[in-house]
Amino acid sequence: MLATASKPFVKLVERYLPDPFVFVLILTLLVMGSAVVIQQQSVGTVLQQWGGGFWNLLTFSMQMLLVLVSGHMLASTAIVKSALNNIAKLAATxxxxxxLVTLVSMLASWLNWGFGLVVGALFAKAIARRVQVDYRLLVASAYSSFVVWHGGLAGSIPLTIATPGHFTEDLIGVVGTSETLFSALNLTLLAIMIVVIPLVNRAMMPAAHDRVYVDPKRLAESVPEPKYHDLPPAEKLERNPILTVVTGLAGIAYLVMYFGDGGSLNLNIINFLFLFMAIALHGTPERLLHSLQQAIQGASGIVLQFPFYAGIMAVMVQSGLARDLSQWLISFATADTLALYSFLSAGLVNMLVPSGGGQWAVQAPVVLPAAIELGADVSKVSMAVAWGDAWTNLIQPFWALPVLAIAGLKAKDMMGFCLVQLIITGVIISAVFLLF
Known part of the structure; x- marks a missing residue:
């Protein structure tokens, strides 16, 4: 029944879903056209607004890039891979x-979304080497856990508004993580997801005759033996662990001092933590740089797309389009329902802007003024956008690409399972934002 229900959706995605960069180009032209037609701005003025704001998010872009890269590098360390192989022994049936793969992936995604994506795929492969289980559902279970990432320690929206100097500070100030990530609302949603998502994944397990298995030999990892004899001095230095271990420990020592002095979580601190843990645990510069080369392949979209998001944000704000959209939102939303509408709209926008950071750049100028004028809780509305972004990642293939590449699957192999999770989690999250 699940396979039949998902076939039309899978075919639609395969046929009509272009690369996310195409979406950002379409959104750029749509926003610029709206500024000309609706806001009565001249073409020259709009072009000046767009070009003038194109590089306004360079710091933010680098922060988002480091979230993915540092998490990926940490997940690829030998100690993390060894831990995953040991935990996989618990999966007897x-x-x-x-x-198990759902819970481990969920914890990893809560810590850092880049870390979670890689850990989930690696853990699914580790389990498939030991247990005969439907490989499509196993990988889908790992990826479905990604839905909690924006309520976790590396959530880009809550950490952005907790970082001094963020681009909406003049509007809402600095909002601490105690009001977002560690609020009763967010902790309640996380607790519900921890129970619901694993149970739903387990309930979707196909009958024995419908399961699709993978040959464990295809998942074996070959590790070449390092050769240390007759190396030139430069390569010996690259394989020497002293530099990376001492540098990594220095970074961790700084964090101990930082939190000891009462420091709080923000985007820069989370990136600092994961980066220096990766440096320390990789052991040598050579292994660290090898993991960086793998990680950076999945980060190209951020580098190319975020300047366009900055240009879109500049046009929306300077043309008055963001102001008018927020006024329209206010016309039918109330202080109690704004979070729900923000969540649903964020889920829709995420299909066009598949990045929490980029999405916040587009939506913040709309939802924040609306929240202030209605007297709604700014932190709740911000988290609604965060959860909306994470929610439709279940069917937005952009962030699934690293998982699929590691697992050796295509999006259509797991899309049906993720679609079921989308419906169930969407109903639950909507109810919490409406009733909490």
Whole structure:
């Protein structure tokens, strides 16, 4: 039944879903055209607004890039891979394997979304080497756990507004993580997801005759033996662990001092933590740089797309388009329902802007003025946008690409399972934002 229900959706995605960069180009032209037609701005004025704001988010872009890269590098360390292989031994049955991969991936995504994407795929492969379980559902279970990332320690929206100097500070000030990530609302949503997502994944396990298995030999990882004899001095230095271990420990020592002095979580601190843990745990500059080369392949979209998001934000704000959109939102929303509408709209926008940071650049100028005018809770509305972005990642293939590449699958292989999770989690999250 699930396969039949998902086929039309899979075919639609395969046929009509272009690369996310195409979406950002379409959105750029749509916003610029709206500024000319609706806001009565001249073409020259709009071009000046767009070009003038194109590089306004360079700091923010680098922060988002480091979230993905540092998480990926940490996940690829030998100690993390070894830990995943040991935990995989607990998966004695197919049902237990599904539950376990969901929980481990969820914890990793809560810590850091780049870390979670890589850990989930690596752990699914580690389990599939030991247990005969439907490989499509196993990988889908790992990816479905990604839905909690924006309520976790590396959530780009809550950490952005907690970082001094963020681009909406003049509007809402600095909003601490105690009001967002560690609020009763967010912790409640996380607690519900921890229970619901693993159970739903387990319930979707196909009957024995419908399961799709993978040959464990295809998932084996070959590790070449390092050769240390007759190396030139430069290569010996690259394979020497002293520099990376001492530097990594120095970074960790700074963090101990930082939190000891009462420091709080923000985007820069989270990136600092994951980067220096990766440096320390990789052991040598050579292994660290090898993991960086792998990580950077999945980060190209951020480098290319974020300047366009900055240009879009500049046009929306300077042309008055953001102001008019917020006024329209206010016309039918109330202080109690604004969070729900923000969540649903964020889920829709995420299909066009598949990045929490980029999405916040587009939506913040709309939802924040609306929240202030209605007297709604700014932190709640911000988290609604965050959860909306994470929610439709279940069917937005942009962030699934690293998982699929590691697992050796295509989006259509797991899309049906993720679609079921989209419906169930969407109903639950909507109810919490409406009733909490």
């Amino acid at each position: 197919p049902g237990r394997a599904i539950i």
